[in-house]
Amino acid sequence: MIEVNGLSHEFRIGQKGKEKVVPVLHHVDLHVKQGEIAAIVGKSGSGKSTLLNLISGYIKPVSGMIRINGTDVTSFNEGQWADFRLNQMGFIFQSFQLIPSMTAFENVELPLILKGVNEKERQKQTQGMLETVGLLEYGGHYPGELSGGQQQRVSIARALIVHPPIILADEPTGSLDSDNEKELLAFIQKLNRERGITFLIITHDQEVAQIAHRTIEIADGFVMEGESVYEVQG
Ligand SMILES: Nc1ncnc2c1ncn2[C@@H]1O[C@H](COP(=O)(O)OP(=O)(O)OP(=O)(O)O)[C@@H](O)[C@H]1O
Numbered sequence: 001m002i003e004v005n006g007l008s009h010e011f012r013i014g015q016k017g018k019e020k021v022v023p024v025l026h027h028v029d030l031h032v033k034q035g036e037i038a039a040i041v042g043k044s045g046s047g048k049s050t051l052l053n054l055i056s057g058y059i060k061p062v063s064g065m066i067r068i069n070g071t072d073v074t075s076f077n078e079g080q081w082a083d084f085r086l087n088q089m090g091f092i093f094q095s096f097q098l099i100p101s102m103t104a105f106e107n108v109e110l111p112l113i114l115k116g117v118n119e120k121e122r123q124k125q126t127q128g129m130l131e132t133v134g135l136l137e138y139g140g141h142y143p144g145e146l147s148g149g150q151q152q153r154v155s156i157a158r159a160l161i162v163h164p165p166i167i168l169a170d171e172p173t174g175s176l177d178s179d180n181e182k183e184l185l186a187f188i189q190k191l192n193r194e195r196g197i198t199f200l201i202i203t204h205d206q207e208v209a210q211i212a213h214r215t216i217e218i219a220d221g222f223v224m225e226g227e228s229v230y231e232v233q234g
Helices: 049-054 078-088 104-114 117-131 148-162 178-195 206-211
Strands: 002-013 020-032 037-041 063-068 091-095 165-172 199-202 214-219 222-225
Touching: 002 037, 002 049, 020 049, 020 117, 020 214, 020 222, 037 049, 037 178, 049 063, 049 165, 049 199, 063 222, 078 091, 091 148, 104 117, 104 148, 178 199, 178 206
Parallel strands: 037 199, 037 214, 091 165, 165 199
Antiparallel strands: 002 020, 002 063, 214 222
């Protein structure tokens, strides 16, 4: 499902001619199976977000290959990436990344507008998705009028609305209290079990790592893939 081979990345900082090279990832190999929940752990600055940004096409690797759901995305241009993300990937962030000037309904509906879905169908699917995350009555609320847990549920609804086979999450529980965290983790497990969604989750949180089938550790830009407890279905 997510296959990364020999992936390396470095950042260049400072003025041209006097640039400093910051190597971040070294020949990373990573294989996440379809239907697996994988947690990426590692110290601050170890390269976790860089890896996620490479896998989602927001930055281009210096070298290496990335294949997602059977497609080699390594040399995708920005337009191809935008299209691929819209159809294949959902995102959940610590800070929710909702648009503050749009209601919960409008935030969830947005990917369908980008996909060109007609209004009647958008209305139906968005209502259905708000119901799935238990927020049907909150569709008219702006993000600032919702609790942290509710905002995270809106962001999950937005991620799910296009039925992506993969969800990438960067510290999804980082802003949640322990009740909301438990609820989110149970929901991730349910989505994984019932819809077969593959999750790649960056986390510092032991509770999150515990629901993962596999822990992938990054240290000094090198990746150590743990044993997976995931059994391929069927
Ligand atoms: N745009 C950038 N330009 C230069 N250096 C960068 C850039 N982004 C990240 N880095 C550097 O790359 C390294 C890895 O950063 P990254 O954000 O991937 O780490 P992380 O493991 O996600 O950290 P955290 O847990 O603190 O979020 C760090 O040394 C960071 O300073």
